[in-house]
Amino acid sequence: MFKPKVNNEKSSNFIVVLHNVIKDIIDDIKYGCKRDPAARNYLEFILLYPGFHAIILHRIAHLLWIHHLLFIARMISFFSRFWTGCDIHPGAVIGKRFFIDHGMGVVIGETTYIGDDVTLYQGVTLGGTSTQKGKRHPTVEDGVVIGAGAIVLGPLNIGTGSRIGAGSVVIKDVIPHSTVVGIPGKVVRQRGVKVQKILDHASLPDPxxxxxxxxxxxxxxxxxxxxxxxxxxxxxxxxxxxxxxxxxxxxxxxxxxxxxxxxxxxx
Structure with missing residues (x-):
């Protein structure tokens, strides 16, 4: 199964893991400013982007979570939901250069895996469909863009470089470099060709x-x-x-x- 290339493994050296988390946060700042043309400078992005605040708080909460400080991690997650409008479970594994644009209403479940260079828009839900323990949330591979209000349910896999259209409901695996539109989500193949305009999530086929x-x-x-x-x-x-x-x-x-x-x- 795909897992994001992140330095979030359990480690006895808390300082080393913290250093990696700080590096990831710096990458998040650069990536977010690059992706959002409304971000005029780093200071504005750091101070005024709730999606970025949610990412920072999650990375801290996840660091505590993997070191068994579960209650404190959940408290930080709860505060993040109150402050940013994003409900990200501290157990979720999130890769490098993660960007939440207009973060209000984003929900990310405990067993979610998110790869590198992933972008989510407002109202996205990465939810589970089972009450059993174990993997019950989606795996989102590298370079995926998920449009506003989209819902991805269950332990399914969203392939590398795919785009999920706004308002779609995805309940099946998505092959790499595909687009998904509709309810339930319908996959439209891109013939394995990498999508160039990765943020142009409104220009999707209409099957x-x-x-x-x-x-x-x-x-x-x-x-x-x-x-x-x-x-x-x-x-x-x-x-x-x-x-x-x-x-x-x-x-x-x-x-x-x-x-x-x-x-x-x-x-």
Whole structure:
């Protein structure tokens, strides 16, 4: 199973792990300023970006969590949720250069694994679908972008470089370099080619519109075939026009009938 390349393993040397956490936070600052054109300088990003504050507090909480200071870690996580609007469990493993844009409403579960260079927008949920202990939250590989309001549920895998469209609900594994749109999420392959505009998460394919166009074409084709069949029936004197008109009138009456209301227990 994929695991992010982070220095979060249990270690007896607390100072070494703390040093690695500080390095990760510095990388988060540089990465966030690079990704968000609204961030004019590092100072503004550090002081005024709640998504970044959530990342800092999580990295500290996770450091305490892996050193068995569980209650303190949960307290920091609780404070982070109150302060930033992001609910990140201290047990979640998050890789380098992680960015939460407009962090309000982000939820990340305990057994979530997040790789490097991952971006989340507001309202994203990386949730679980089981009450059993063990791996029950998603694994998000390197370079993934998850759009606003998207929900990813269960111990599934989001492949490297994939994009999850805003408002999508993902309940199945996603292959690398894919896009996912809709409810439930529908995977649209990118033929293994790396997506260049990684933050252009609004420019996604729309497979549902294409399906509607296909159905419209098939319905129009069927209507033409029915008209041809009716003409042949009349020409070959298999059915007369009056009988055909009565049949069409009956079909129209049936199709316009309102659905029956469900009967109550008194009836």
């Amino acid at each position: 549902f519109t294409r399906s509607h166009k296909i159905y419209e074409y098939k319905i129009e084709k069927l209507e033409k075939e029915v008209e041809i069949l009716k003409s042949l029936l009349i020409e070959n004197k298999i059915i007369c026009k009056n009988e055909l008109a009565k049949s069409e009138e009956h079909i129209c009456m049936v199709s316009k009938m309102p659905p029956e209301e469900p009967r109550s227990d008194a009836d």
